[in-house]
Amino acid sequence: MDWQIQNKRETQRRLLLQFVTTVTLLLSGLSAMATGTPAGTVIQNSATIDFDLGGTPITLTSNTTSITVAERIDVTVTLQSAQVQVSAGDTIRAILFRVTNIGNGTETFQLAIDSVLAGDDFDPLPSAPDAIFFDTDGSGDFNIANDLPYSPGANDPNLAADASVDIFLVNDIPGTVVNGNIGRTELTATSATGTGAPGTVFPGLGDGGVDAVVGTTGGQAADVGEYIVVDVQANFVKSQLVNDQFGGTEPIPGATITYTVTIEITSAGTATASVFRDVVPANSTYVAGSILLNAASLSDAIDADAGEFDTSGAPTIVVRLGDLTSADGVQTVEFQVTIN
Amino acid sequence: MKILTGLMLTMFACIAVAQDPVHLDVRTIVQKEEIVVNAAGDTETKLVTAETVAPGESVFYTITFTNVSDEVADNVVITNPIASELTYIDGSAFGPGMDILFSVDGGQTFAAAGELKVTEDGQERVATASDFTHVRWIMQNDLQAGAQGIARFAAVLN
Numbered sequence: 418m419d420w421q422i423q424n425k426r427e428t429q430r431r432l433l434l435q436f437v438t439t440v441t442l443l444l445s446g447l448s449a450m451a452t453g454t455p456a457g458t459v460i461q462n463s464a465t466i467d468f469d470l471g472g473t474p475i476t477l478t479s480n481t482t483s484i485t486v487a488e489r490i491d492v493t494v495t496l497q498s499a500q501v502q503v504s505a506g507d508t509i510r511a512i513l514f515r516v517t518n519i520g521n522g523t524e525t526f527q528l529a530i531d532s533v534l535a536g537d538d539f540d541p542l543p544s545a546p547d548a549i550f551f552d553t554d555g556s557g558d559f560n561i562a563n564d565l566p567y568s569p570g571a572n573d574p575n576l577a578a579d580a581s582v583d584i585f586l587v588n589d590i591p592g593t594v595v596n597g598n599i600g601r602t603e604l605t606a607t608s609a610t611g612t613g614a615p616g617t618v619f620p621g622l623g624d625g626g627v628d629a630v631v632g633t634t635g636g637q638a639a640d641v642g643e644y645i646v647v648d649v650q651a652n653f654v655k656s657q658l659v660n661d662q663f664g665g666t667e668p669i670p671g672a673t674i675t676y677t678v679t680i681e682i683t684s685a686g687t688a689t690a691s692v693f694r695d696v697v698p699a700n701s702t703y704v705a706g707s708i709l710l711n712a713a714s715l716s717d718a719i720d721a722d723a724g725e726f727d728t729s730g731a732p733t734i735v736v737r738l739g740d741l742t743s744a745d746g747v748q749t750v751e752f753q754v755t756i757n
Numbered sequence: 758m759k760i761l762t763g764l765m766l767t768m769f770a771c772i773a774v775a776q777d778p779v780h781l782d783v784r785t786i787v788q789k790e791e792i793v794v795n796a797a798g799d800t801e802t803k804l805v806t807a808e809t810v811a812p813g814e815s816v817f818y819t820i821t822f823t824n825v826s827d828e829v830a831d832n833v834v835i836t837n838p839i840a841s842e843l844t845y846i847d848g849s850a851f852g853p854g855m856d857i858l859f860s861v862d863g864g865q866t867f868a869a870a871g872e873l874k875v876t877e878d879g880q881e882r883v884a885t886a887s888d889f890t891h892v893r894w895i896m897q898n899d900l901q902a903g904a905q906g907i908a909r910f911a912a913v914l915n
Contacts, residue, residue: 454842454915462818462840466783469830475780482787485815486842486914487809516777520814616792630811 439609445658454736455578456488456522456624475492488522490608490624491632494640497557497583503644504684507590509544511559511640513552516606518576522624525575525609528567530586530602534641538598542586549604552583558560559585573609574576590644597648605639612636649741680748682741691738694749696731700757703732707753712735777838787794788817810914811899814870815846818912823905831861833896835908843912852894859884860891867893 463481468474498511518524530548532541546564551574554563564585565572574582586602594600611619613631623629647662661672668674678695682688697703708715715724715736723737734752741748789807792800808818818837824830835852839845847870850857858867860883861875873884894908 458842460840460842460914462785462787462837466781466822466832468781468830470826470830477781477783479783479785479820480817482785484787484807485809487811489811489813616908628809630809630810632813 421756423700429745431473448661452740453489453521453578454486454615456486456520457627459661460484460486463738465549474529479697481498484625486521487618487628487630488524488610489520489630489632490522490524490610490612491520492524492526492608492634492636492638493517493519494604494606494633494638496640496642500643500645500685502647502650503590504648504650504686505590505593505594505646506685509559509561509587510541510590510644511585511587512558512602512638512644513551514604514642515581516576516604516638518578519634522627522629522641523576523577525573525574525729526606527569527573527609528584529569529605529607531605532586532588532600532602534601534603535642537601539591539600539646540593541590541600541602543602544589551583552585555583556632557583559587559695580731585645586642588644588682589590590646594646596646596648600639600646602644603639604636606644608636610636615641621682647684647743648688649682649688649690651741652679652681652683654679670756673753674701674756675751678750680738680741680750682745684743688741690736691741693734695734695752697733697754701754702757703734704755708734708736709749710738711749727744764839764845768788780824780828781822781830782825783822784816785818785820789814790817802864812914815913816843817849819908821905822904822907824900827902829899829901831899832873833894833900833906835894836864837851837892837910839891839912842915844915845886845892846911846913849909849911850892850894851910852896852906855894855906855908856897858893858895859889860893861888862890864891867891867895 453579459480461483463479465479466479488740495515497515499536501510501512503510516526528549530543532543547569550559550564551567553565567584576582584604586604588602590600610622610629611617611631614637615631617631621628655676655678658675659668659672660664661667663668670684678693678694680693703726707718708716708717708726710723715722717726719725719727725735727733727735736750738748765821788804789810790802791805792802804817820835820837821831827912859873859875860872863876871883874881875884875888892910896906898908
């Protein structure tokens with residue numbers, strides 16, 4: 418009110434036309450959405466006109482215009498998993514995707530899997546009986562005991578504006594694939610209200626009976642995940658422990674670092690003639706005779722045993738692990754250096 | 758004293774309205790663009806009355822005002838708030854024979870685009886179209902008896 422009065426003083430003997438804009442929410446329970454004004458919001462305008470005519474100030478108000486915010490249907494699908502390493506004949510290998518409602522209203526989406534895609538080496542086989550699962554436990558890792566299967570038409574995800582749901586596509590890997598082959602699988606999310614060219618209108622089918630309008634995504638989105646066949650999959654974990662010469666754990670010159678590396682084959686198949694190599698870090702010196710394989714000491718010399726300290730190039734710890742399978746369990750290599 | 762003067766003016770205005778409500782006719786419409794195929798089969802964009810608008814669409818407000826009295830009105834000023842759900846489209850305000858000013862402080866002060874500043878995270882910067890809260894048009898000339906004026910602007914629905 419204050420500024421209006423002030424304006425009136427400023428504009429004495431002027432004709433002042435002033436719009437009053439008011440905004441009301443038709444639907445309760447909607448909060449502001451990053452993706453757009455909530456569907457059903459009403460934006461009204463009416464004009465007020467103040468003027469002096471023959472020295473007489475007069476106020477008039479115009480008609481009121483009103484627009485209702487339509488529901489914009491927009492969705493994205495984004496791959497969450499890195500390339501998934503698989504072996505020939507694997508079953509139930511999951512790839513994680515995220516479906517996000519980037520429209521401004523609540524929308525239901527239908528999900529579909531397609532593993533017969535061009536541009537890859539093999540077609541993954543959607544697992545039976547279910548190949549699409551919700552990440553029900555929110556772990557990001559597929560767990561068939563906790564994660565519920567998607568059933569088209571029965572539990573289509575219903576997402577509020579800005580909300581998302583994580584979805585697994587689960588495929589089996591054919592037995593005929595070979596090392597280096599890539600197979601792709603695609604998740605598509607489709608608006609249940611409808612799809613079409615951007616701007617397509619579905620009268621009255623939006624939230625609360627407002628019009629629904631197809632946004633830039635066309636009401637449908639998809640993303641592709643990738644499997645790569647590797648003959649043998651392994652886990653490597655390297656850890657270090659510092660002991661200084663004063664009985665503490667400060668990484669100071671003279672302190673000893675014990676490196677422990679664990680190697681485990683996690684797939685079927687055999688890693689033939691496996692060799693562990695690790696270059697001594699800069700600014701440190703290898704502690705002679707410190708190589709251990711599964712707690713057994715190996716000599717530094719290049720000889721019959723499995724280990725050596727090779728100084729022909731950059732000083733390198735070498736341990737020949739031989740043919741490894743998952744049956745061999747965890748292999749542990751240890752060695753020590755001192756900080757220069 | 759300022760407030761008192763304002764109240765007196767307001768009361769006076771109300772009395773005047775009661776006496777004669779037809780000195781000036783003012784109308785506002787809101788439109789949006791629609792792509793249509795014309796008789797020649799070509800697509801063309803035309804403005805149609807906006808009833809429902811989707812986020813990302815533009816709306817076009819048009820204010821027409823006609824002096825239906827037989828006296829001259831001078832120094833016409835139009836002020837229009839921009840709803841918080843709308844973002845003003847830079848350069849869209851238009852009015853024949855009018856100077857156009859903007860506010861970034863809820864209509865308390867007005868200045869030309871480019872002269873307004875806002876403070877963000879403790880730093881002062883030149884205001885942009887998305888900061889504008891009001892548009893104001895100032896007629897350079899009098900509005901003669903029987904004459905009509907027009908003011909327009911456009912905004913995008915957030």
